[in-house]
Amino acid sequence: MRENFVIHPDYSPLAAKLMDVLINFSKKGEYVTKGDRNVIKRVQLEGTIFNIKKFKTPNVFQSIVYQFLRKSKAKRSYEYASKLIGFGINTPFPVGYLEVFSGGLKESFYISKHINYDFDFRELIHNPKFKNRNEILRQFTKFTFKLHENGINFLDHSPGNTLIVDNGGNNYEYYLIDLNRMRFEPMDFNARMHNFRRLWLSKTMIKVMAEEYATLYTKPVDSTYAMMLHYSRQFQKKINSKKLRRRRK
Incomplete structure (x- = not known):
């Protein structure tokens, strides 16, 4: 041994x-x-x-x-x-x-x-009336943009893998966990939008996040929204199909 x-x-x-x-x-x-x-x-x-x-x-x-x-x-x-x-x-x-x-x-x-965090990204999905939700989503988008700008492709960028600390005064910190699936590589626009797919976003969430990302990346909002929505729905359809097949067995 x-x-x-x-x-x-x-x-x-x-x-x-x-x-x-x-x-x-x-x-x-x-x-x-x-x-x-x-x-x-x-x-x-x-x-x-x-x-x-x-x-x-x-x-x-x-x-x-x-x-x-x-x-x-x-x-x-x-x-x-x-x-x-x-x-x-x-x-x-x-x-x-x-x-x-x-x-x-x-x-x-x-x-x-160990870090003491206040909530994780899942709560923003399950509670559309979560306090300050849109601002938290905008700051999360900036956080994700920073990942992409540094060539960090977090393959498990999913709701349970971001912990959020509320510092007060509309200031939030985001912590990534479950890190063992990650690639360090240049990320073009397509790869960046694809990286949002696992977050299980609603159209309302995508609208807020696409507007923020488009501003940061100097890309039209419409094309940013369309691409983010496309990959999100594609992933959700795939997961739902798997669940349906399991139920039928």
């Missing part, structure tokens, strides 16, 4: 305690989410709260791929978070990661610093 434990220098004094939590993951901390694929737990050490994500154990083929051909999700999460921060993009601070290998990747964990 071989372990690869990487920790940010700022948190090296806590390395031993964090490693103890990882080794005894089933017994330490409190559950944040407990899904079939991934588990997230919260732990407090010396006054600092950390979130630890344990990724699903890969199958035999995947475990070999992750050892020799591709970076693990934990390593990608750590490296991508570090890149985002370098670009001035908010994400919970990357503290470290652990990979455990034995004939392939057996376990992997990603550690980040």
